[in-house]
Amino acid sequence: MSPEAGSEVRGVGTRGAVVGGYVTDIDRASAVDGPGNRYVLFLQGCQFDCLVCHNSCTIPPPPRWMVPTSVDETLADIRSVEPFLSGITVTGGEATLQAPFVHALFTGLRADPVIRGLTAFVDTNGDAEAEVWELLAPVTDGVMVDLKALDDEMHVVLTGTSNTRVLASITSLAARGLLYEVRLLLVPGLNDSDEVLDRTASWLLGVDPDLRVRINAFRRDGVRPCARDLLEPRAEDLDRYRSVLSAAGIRQLTTY
Numbered sequence: 001m002s003p004e005a006g007s008e009v010r011g012v013g014t015r016g017a018v019v020g021g022y023v024t025d026i027d028r029a030s031a032v033d034g035p036g037n038r039y040v041l042f043l044q045g046c047q048f049d050c051l052v053c054h055n056s057c058t059i060p061p062p063p064r065w066m067v068p069t070s071v072d073e074t075l076a077d078i079r080s081v082e083p084f085l086s087g088i089t090v091t092g093g094e095a096t097l098q099a100p101f102v103h104a105l106f107t108g109l110r111a112d113p114v115i116r117g118l119t120a121f122v123d124t125n126g127d128a129e130a131e132v133w134e135l136l137a138p139v140t141d142g143v144m145v146d147l148k149a150l151d152d153e154m155h156v157v158l159t160g161t162s163n164t165r166v167l168a169s170i171t172s173l174a175a176r177g178l179l180y181e182v183r184l185l186l187v188p189g190l191n192d193s194d195e196v197l198d199r200t201a202s203w204l205l206g207v208d209p210d211l212r213v214r215i216n217a218f219r220r221d222g223v224r225p226c227a228r229d230l231l232e233p234r235a236e237d238l239d240r241y242r243s244v245l246s247a248a249g250i251r252q253l254t255t256y
């Protein structure tokens with residue numbers, strides 16, 4: 001990607017400009033990326049380098065050869081499957097790195113008489129500046145945020161990055177009424193002790209007492225070789241996670 005393209009993708013200063021999205025993949029029927037059946041756009045590029053990433057090919061910035069997809073092209077594709085959809089979700093990679101495209105896409109969705117009834121969701125690692133949420137909030141119906149670890153030190157181990165902006169995003173999205181769900185990726189022996197789970201639940205409930213939480217159990221399938229020796233949660237681990245989080249007061253809890 002050229003430096004010029006990089007600044008266009010990452011900044012929010014191109015508001016109003018015609019922007020395209022660097023789309024890695026499309027799933028036209030997903031039941032796990034937000035409420036109902038969703039059209040999912042996977043965008044290229046992520047600022048994290050998660051040990052347990054299942055889509056590590058989406059981490060590098062868009063390569064020079066990658067042709068951006070226009071908003072009109074994407075809206076036309078969504079229209080073609082509209083009868084089967086509840087909404088659209090942008091994910092990645094990290095979708096907020098392409099905030100101008102996401103904003104233009106969601107704005108176009110709301111203006112389109114055929115598909116304006118679909119909901120617009122963002123699935124994010126949460127590492128976005130306040131300005132990004134300022135931009136997206138007026139055109140977004142809900143946001144799903146991954147919280148890889150409440151403790152910053154463990155967050156750095158798991159992602160290579162501090163969680164300061166992640167926690168701020170969770171708090172500000174909840175205050176705006178846009179926080180749909182927080183997803184906890186749990187890896188045995190790293191971030192799944194009773195004490196950590198209880199403290200995480202307490203912090204989340206302080207943000208929103210009715211918060212929807214999804215346990216994302218670590219799976220080795222598709223991860224890089226350096227993560228293949230990590231343990232997957234067993235059935236009894238998942239039972240314990242549910243039990244500790246429920247006892248702490250999380251009422252809306254699902255497991256994936």
Ligand code: SF4
Pocket residue numbers: 046047048049050052053054055056058059092093094125159
């Ligand atoms: S935030 Fe998601 S896409 Fe980015 S490195 Fe982590 S798991 Fe991969």
